Amino acid sequence: MHVKFSAELFFVIKIDVFVVTFLSQLLSHLCKLMLKMAKGAVLLTRVSLKHNGRNMVEVHLEENIKKRRFLFRQAICKLGKLITVEPLILCFILPFHMSTLTIQNLSLEKSCRVNLNLSISICDAITARNHTQYNSSDEVDVQKLVASASIWKNVVYSIFPSILLPFFGAWSDRNKTRKVLMIMPIVGEMITNVGFMLCTFFFHELPLEVNTLIEVLPTATTGGKNMLLVGVFTYVSAITATEHHTIRIGIIHVFVGMCAAIGDALSGVIYTLIGFYGVFTLSFVLYTLGGFYAYFRLNEAPREGEKPLIGFELVKDIVNVPKTFATFKFLAHRSIQTKQIFGILILAVLVVGPVKGEEAVLYMYTRFKFHWNEIDYSMFYGYYSVAHLIGNFFAIALFSKWLKFDDAILGIISSTSKILGGISFTLANSALMFYISTLIESFNGTAFVASRSIVTKLVNEQNLGKVNSLFGVAESITLLPYGPMYSAIYKATIETFPGAFYIAGIFLTVPAIIMYLWLFTKRHSRFPEED
Structure with missing residues (x-):
């Protein structure tokens, strides 16, 4: 059984490495091809012009080539400036989906070993999917307990963001403050992952209920994924020319889907390789990088007209109910x-x-x-x-x-x-x-x-x-x-x-x-x- 499992893991890792290697080599070959074409053009021009004795024209053409290279570098720099929220999306969506499977496994482990207090051999067999060492009724009991916890977990997940989004959405429109909508969910996920590490460390002391509470409360009270996406789309709309809205929002939609797909595909492999501590630590690091990027790299769109609110007045304006309803x-x-x-x-x-x-x-x-x-x-x-x-x-x-x-x-x-x-x-x-x-x-x-x-x-x-x-x-x-x-x-x-x-x-x-x-x-x- 162990040999088969290792072979499957090796196969999945080999596929991931092959895809990444193929894409990097393809990009490298394209860059080398462009460089060779540029060098070839310069060489042919020099040979041809020297053969005809037209040195002045050669110098002029070399200057044109240098100018084109400069324009090419400018285009690359312009492309880099267009990349705004994409690194933030990568640092949030990737760990968000990558850790989902690990969180579910932690809940199942807590249900089996702590709440139901089943024997170590049975829980180990359920974890290893060794069906000869446990009865199907054992897993039924474990899953029923996790399903019960999911019921009230989803209720909390729904109520808090449903209240927060209208207030913060209207508040960000009034004050032209978009970064808060993106940073808040990141802070919530960072707190959640620290909590998961504590739940893993104090595994037998903290039951499934505490694990579920840590999973849901920080995320729900900071808006979660929906809050971040609202912030991303409003930020991009604010800094992008109207004629470019469609292409920018379309790119973000595709990028979010790609990050989610990669995170889902890697979730089982990452969990198998580095376990609970590894996944939660890696997720925490990625969320932290995303938070620093949003805070230091993203700039709010310039305000026009009225003087902006600052300090306590800005915070108090979040719960301005009349203005929110008027919006x-x-x-x-x-x-x-x-x-x-x-x-x-x-x-x-x-x-x-x-x-x-x-x-x-x-x-x-x-x-x-x-x-x-x-x-x-x-x-x-x-x-x-x-x-x-x-x-x-x-x-x-x-x-x-x-x-x-x-x-x-x-x-x-x-x-x-x-x-x-x-x-x-x-x-x-x-x-x-x-x-x-x-x-x-x-x-x-x-x-x-x-x-x-x-x-x-x-x-x-x-x-x-x-x-x-x-x-x-x-x-x-x-x-x-x-x-x-x-x-x-x-x-x-x-x-x-x-x-x-x-x-x-x-x-x-x-x-x-x-x-x-x-x-x-x-x-x-x-x-x-x-x-």
């Missing part, structure tokens, strides 16, 4: 556009909800259903993330750009893909079928892009940032009903039909199709009325 007064207008905005906010819950719910129980499900270990799961989830990234790009390119389908039709296609994928996942009795089901569901996620596209046609430009913060609230709210519900369903059906949560996701996605059909009928009313 969203555009939603009080009774119009078909406002109705569609509320419809799209409901869609954000219907579309994101099943995805968040499945994420809460997927690792435990694959452990129980297919007897996967950390390597198996990280390989699958890396594949899952890349498949969805490619599927979303392909769907947008094909249906939106080429076939010119309406955004609502794109949402219907995405939701249909989710339903068909859910049916396939439910019926999957082998790992191969589980992988194939991912391809069937790969268009899912395009629906949220379609919703954002529709909403840009429903509000004036000055209200786009406010609607983005409402999207962040809607995403946070999804965990409130869906996370506890999926955990409760999995806990109740693990012994009879553990894939029942996929059936729930199918039925919960049907209303999204109905809502997109309604939006399609209102497609000619998507231009905002002037105030």
Whole structure:
């Protein structure tokens, strides 16, 4: 068993090293090719001109080449200046996803060894996936306890960001302060990882409940991932020319997806190589680097007009309820556009909800259903993330750009893909079928892009940032009903039909199709009325 596990680990590491080596060598060869072409051009020019005795022209051409090289260096410097929030995203999204599997394993270990106080041999066998040394009922008990903790964990995850995002979003708009929205979640994750290291050190003294509390409170009270993304998008919008908004936001969307996919793919390998302490320490270092980068490297957009608030007055303005509600007064207008905005906010819950719910129980499900270990799961989830990234790009390119389908039709296609994928996942009795089901569901996620596209046609430009913060609230709210519900369903059906949560996701996605059909009928009313 140990030899097989080591071989799998070696295979995954070899693939990662091959990909990184291939990309670096490709970049190196391209640079060398460009350099050779430049040197070759200079050499040919010199030979030709010396042969004809035209030394003055040679000097002139050499000056032109030097000028072009200078312009090339300027272009590289300009490209470097365009890189603003990308290093911050890398230092946050990568450890955020890379540590998810380790956190779940720590909860399972706490449940087995501390709360249930099962024997060392049984817990070691469950950890090593040695099925001959423990009964399936042992893992059922362990997973039920973790699922119970996940129920109230997701409630806390939902409530705090849902309250914080409107206040901090409106506050950042009033004071043109975007960096706080990005630094706050980083501080929360740093505190969380220090707490995890303490939970690991005092393993038998601190039960699962303390572990869950440390996992949820610092992240929830600082806004988490949603707060950071709201800060990133508002910051980029503030410092980027209007005509470049689309390409910059598109690049960020893709970059976030890539970092998440890499983090998911590496999660099992990193945990196997360096364990709890290693993962939490590495995550803490990356978060710290991201915090320093945001604080020292990112500059706020220049303010115009009124004098900015400072010190205690700036902090007090965060809880300025009248100003916060006044920020969203555009939603009080009774119009078909406002109705569609509320419809799209409901869609954000219907579309994101099943995805968040499945994420809460997927690792435990694959452990129980297919007897996967950390390597198996990280390989699958890396594949899952890349498949969805490619599927979303392909769907947008094909249906939106080429076939010119309406955004609502794109949402219907995405939701249909989710339903068909859910049916396939439910019926999957082998790992191969589980992988194939991912391809069937790969268009899912395009629906949220379609919703954002529709909403840009429903509000004036000055209200786009406010609607983005409402999207962040809607995403946070999804965990409130869906996370506890999926955990409760999995806990109740693990012994009879553990894939029942996929059936729930199918039925919960049907209303999204109905809502997109309604939006399609209102497609000619998507231009905002002037105030």
